Structures are given as structure tokens and as C-alpha cells.
Amino acid sequence: MSIYDTLNEQQKRGVFAVDGPVLLLAGAGSGKTRVLTHRIAYLIDEIGVSPYHIMAITFTNKAAGEMRERVDSIIGHGANQVWVSTFHAACVRILRRYIDRIGFDNNFTIYDMDDQKTVMKDVCKRLQIDTKMLKERAILSAISSAKDELISPQDYQIQAMGDFHGERIARAYVEYQETLRKSNALDFDDLIVKTVELFKTCPEVLAGYQDRFRYLMVDEYQDTNTVQFEFIRLLADKYRNLCVVGDDDQSIYKFRGANIRNILDFEEVYPEATVIKLEQNYRSTQNVLDAANAVIKNNRGRKEKALWTDKGEGNKVHFRQFDTAYEEAEFIAGDVGSKKRRGIADYGDFAVLYRTNAQARMLEERFILEGIPYDVVGGTNFYARREIKDILAYLKTVDNGRDDVAVKRIINIPKRGIGATTITRVQEYADERNISFYDALREADQIMTIGRSAGKLAPFVTMIQGFRSKLEYYGLEGLIKDIIETTGYVKELEASGEEDAEDRIHNIDELISKVVAYEETHEEAGLSGFLEEVALVADIDRIEGESSRVLLMTLHSAKGLEFPYVYLAGMEDGVFPGYMAITSDDREDIEEERRLAYVGITRAKEDLTLTCAKQRMVRGETQYNAVSRFVEEIPAELLDQKVPSLKKWNYVDYDEGSEEKLRFRAKPFGMDQTERGDAGGDFRGNASVNGGADSYQRIFHKKQTDSARHKPRATAVPKRTPAENRPFIAGGGAGSLKSVNGLSKGAPEAEAVNYGVGDRVRHIKYGEGTVMKLEKGPRDYQVTVVFDGAGQKIMYAAFAKLKKL
DNA sequence: CGTACTAGTCTTTTT
């Protein structure tokens, strides 16, 4: 009896075919991770390959972590020698060793999107590019696409000749790269581009890695882009033992440069490739699988596969249409709550998936109201929050003084009376001498143009130097605490009276815990290492394996995950498929959305619910949407409820003002019956008959008026998500839920509290509850209260304003 | 130099 006996025939072929290139076409839920892990075990145990010679690339750190765990448990010894990581992490690791050969310091910083935007703004100013005509965002995305395609600034310039916009972008691209180089910084795309560049300019480095990684495996291969493909192609070139695993039906990252041709043309690049299809689905019931297959078969140009399952038929797919998005959220939260109460499922068994992050808000409100624990994945990354970025900028400045973006961010935070003019002068001085901004600061007294302000700069430099010299002996934890203490950052926050100051302080405490945890888990815990980890984590990476919370996330984030109960919310034309895809004349765009639908449906193991609303607010406008075409593509016999005919839908008249936007105006619900009659006819029909620009009629808009009353009642909705409801995974809407009662303004004081454990107290939003715990924190008392309605909350006493009853 | 208010933009989706 061997570990391989549990695999099916196709899976076994995948495990045993270790020589040469292999293309594993793995349908959703077909056990591809099992194949990969068993394959690694087989290589080590049966073929005698050293773990040292194996590399597996995944898309997220979470996936990497899971694979690592499974490999560990199968083979035990030496497993840690296998490189299991994401493209980005692997590249960083390589660049940290060798990037000095292509003109960077090995302690380079990694710029996130925010930093990129800051740099680009600066670049546009220098090049006098009118950002009204050509937005920074657009330039950055053009540059990003160029990098995905391995097009250098020089290539870009040549290609762009004669094109007005193109030439500007090209110049910006050149300048941008130059700025990054001066700052000793790389952006996300550079991590891979520079690694490829390194391999091409330093054959001896490449040869070393080629010899090391004799067996390569790449997961989620359908989502690789051209640079990433080049990276693995180079690595695999010597031994050609490259095994790629993917599913063309799950390719959903075209916007990020993912090249679906990488998987479709694999056999052309590697004619000797073995192709294996995994077609047995171990995840979903027949009904779910049939629904998924019915939808995806509307796409052209896919590799034909026949997914099957021996699980039973299962429940029908549920479908519900509601009048408003509010009612939709109410239903989902209610349904989850009732299943939990009836003991059918635990909170951790549910996921709610949606197309855009913005949709999370309304769901959150309802979940809070129902007292259902949940986590939101995605939205604004924890590390992208203002206060976190500020503290990180201090860390970056200490780590790499050449990181101009970081230095400029904190030079006047907290306020030191250093303004825009001073900063400009210093920058001019730095430019003249071709030194970094920070180095210019050190010579502040030499800068004639800034006059008295020079005196304000010296203490800043002294402070940073102080941090640097002390870092040696007090470590990362000491450093971060020193920074907060010396700058008075938290004190400033407390005094600011900002509404979300409490949240921010919480987040900073969370960051400190992160630092401590990092130091505990890493033997040589360095500043660069910590910053790197911070830069490379995705939101999804932070979900714990066994959580007992409902997960809310986008369809994109859900890829690779599975849940017994799945809700797909917002199944409306205009939301999903999105407005952009519908209006696009590239058929590929709708097909990509359809693949996204396929991904969403196939996340469900037992039970799938599709919901939509007739009316929903999007960006302050009320939209009237028809049921998603993807729902209509599912045969009626698989659904538990009929999909309403489009004929019910009606518009009232043209909105002259927005005619050019190709939108119709409709009357909101609540109008009298005659107006809600069937004046409009079948919009699908209109859409196809008219064709062209006029055909876009399935989305209706109306300026918000009376629909506001559909918003949740103010009283019970907390302004932000309670801290314990969202550990710091949560980005999304934290702090953005509409404030109703609002916390009273003014600086809270850490005064003594007049209540104790066991006392009954009243909170302005949560109502009455009992104090469970009272802890003296670093700055303030932390009070744990179990509220009668809202459940347990942990809060700072100064902010909570609890009244003893 | 700092603050408070206003007007414009925005959204797909993420390593």
C-alpha cells in the first residue's frame, strides 16, 4: 500500500510523468494540488531527487504555504529544501543576492501602487505632461502592460514613434525607471522583469539556478504572463523538466497581462510535452457542476474537457431576485444565520462572492446586524492604510535612505513645520548634485535657498541616524516602538480627534504584533526582510485555514478555494458581467467574465445560491439591472426558481443628458403600477436588434432620490466593523461604513474608568452590555464588553465612552 | 505653513 494508491489513473500519470515537459490540464476541483504534492514526494522518495533540486511556483503565498505543509507531511525530512514560493517571492530572493550585478543595491525597496503613483506624479511634473489629458494611472498601467510583455523603455520608445500619447508614455517610462533606479527601488513588475534581465545579462547566475532547479512545477499556469513565462522558460531550459498545471477555463487575469496562449500553446513551445487531463471533480455535486459546465460552454476557443463527479446530484442551485441590494444582503445574512441556528452548517462553511469590492459594504452591514462573524478579504490592504504606511515609511527610511518616496512621506509627519517649498528646494539641491533626497537633507546647512527652514531639517536627520545606530542592539520591536515614541505619532493621533483614530491606533498595535511575530519566527530577523514580507503579502494570504467566520470576497480572490455553501451576489448584467465587459467590443472581455462565473460556481461543494437585485446603488447612482446573462445560461431544471423574463423590465424615457453615455433612465420602484407596466419590452431584444452603440440598454440609471430610504436604518449600524469581527485581514470597508450617530468629536482622554468587571454599561451604538474584562494597555484601558445585541466587543475605554448603569 | 472647504473623479478584478 503506497501513498499513490489513493490517486485516480489520470492523477497517477501526472505524478509519475517526471521527465520532460508536462501539461496538466486540471479542471476545477480535480485535485491538482494533490498531484503536485505527490509528485514532489515521488521525485524525492522514488526517483531519488534531492529536495534541493525542486522548485514549485504558486500564485499566492497562501497556496505556497499550503503546499509546503502538505509536502512536509508527506515526505518529512528535507522538505524545507524544496523551494515553494510565488513568482514574486522567488524573484526577490534571487535579486537580493545578485541584483548588484545590474546596477542596484541588494537592499532595494519594493514600491507598492501608492508609491508608484507618487513617483509618476513627480515624473509627469518634471516632463510637463498634462495629467488631465493623460492620467498617471493610465501611464502606469501602460508601463505595467509593457513590462508584462517584456518591452523595455527603449523598445517602447521605438514602437511609440509617431503616436502622440505613446511618445509621452515612452518618455514617462524612461524617466520613471530612472527615478526608481536612483531610489534603489523596484515596483512589483520589476521584480520579475529584473530577474529575467539578470538571467540574460549574467549567464553564470542563470546557469547556477538552472542547475539547482532541475524539476520545476508551476501552478495556476493559465494566469502567467509573458515575463513570468520567460522566467520559468529560462530556468527550465537546461533540464526541461517543467510541469505546468492549469485550467484555461479559469484564466481570469487578462487585465494583469495573463496570457491565455501560454497554456493553449504549451504544446507548440514544447512539442515533446506529455499532456494529461484531470477530469474527475472531487469537489462539487452534479447539479453545481452541470451549472458550471452549462455556463462555460458558451465560450469559444477553449480546450474541450468533460468534468464529471461521482458525488450525488445534490441540491438544485438556488436563485433569488430581490427588489433592492439591501434586501439581497438581508436574505444572505438571514439564510446564513438560519442555517447556523438549525445546526446545518458552521459559519466557516460559508462564502459570499461578488464581482467588485464595493459590494462588500452592504453585506457587512447586514452581517453586523445579524451578529454573524465574518471576514472581508481584499479591498484596501492592511499595509496600504495611511497610518501603517507612515510607520513603514520610517522603517524604510532607516533601512534604505535612498528611498526618496519614503523619506518625503514622513519628513513632515507628524508636523514639523516643513512645507512644500522647503521640500522643493531640497529636491532641487539633490538634483543638482545627483544625490538622494535624504543625503541632501544631511547637508541642509549648505542649501542656501531654504534659509531658516534648514534648522528644522537637522533634527529629523539626527533622529533617523539615531534610529539607525540603535537598531543594532534593540532590534525591530525596539525600533518600531522607539519610532512611535520619539515621533509622538500615536499621541498625535489621540489628540487629533479624528473619528477613526481608535481604528488607526488599533492598526498600529497590530503592526507592532506583526513585527514581534516576525522576529520570533525568523532567526535573522532583519529590517529588509520584514519590509519585504510586508510588501509581498496579499490579503488572501492572511486567512487562517480553519476559521469559523463567513468569508466575503471578490470572485478573483476566491480562486483556488472551496466552501460547502457559496453565495454569488449581484448576478446582474452591468454588475456581473460588468459594465465594461458588456460595452466592450472585444468578445474576449465577456468570455473572461464568463470564466469568472465558472470559477465562482465551482467554488461550491454542496450548495450554491445565486442572488441579484432589481435596483442597486453604484457610485451614488441607482442602477436598474436585468438578471445576469450567466444565470440565464443555466438550464431551468437545475434551478429551484424560475428566472424572471426580461419582459417585466421597462424603462420610462430617454435621459437626454446622459444620452451619450448610452444609458436609459428608468423610474424607481415605488411608482404606481401603470408606470411599472411593460412599456419597455425585451431589452435583450433591443440590445441585439439595434446593435452598435445604441444597443447598450440593460443598465439603467437614475440620480439618487427617494431610493435613499432603502438604506439601512441608521440606529443599529455601527460606524465601523468591530475590531474582533475583522482582524487585520480586513481591508475593505473598515472605517467606511456610514457613520450614523458618530462618535463625539474631541480628543479623548485616558481617564480612569468608573466601571469594573461585571458592571452593566451602555454604549452609544451597541446599547447595553456587561463588562467582561478590563485591561490596562500601553496607552489606555482596553475594555471587553458583551453587548446584549451586538455581541462581544473589545475597545479602548477613552473612545468607547461607556456609561455605567 | 497649515487648515477647511470645494470640485472633480472614480472602479472592475490583484501579485
Place this chain on the structure above:
DNA sequence: GACTAGTACG
């Protein structure tokens, strides 16, 4: 609706 950049004023 929400966030941000830009502007006018103290």
C-alpha cells in the same frame, strides 16, 4: 457615495 487634489484663507 467616497476619496482626493486643488484652492482660498487665516
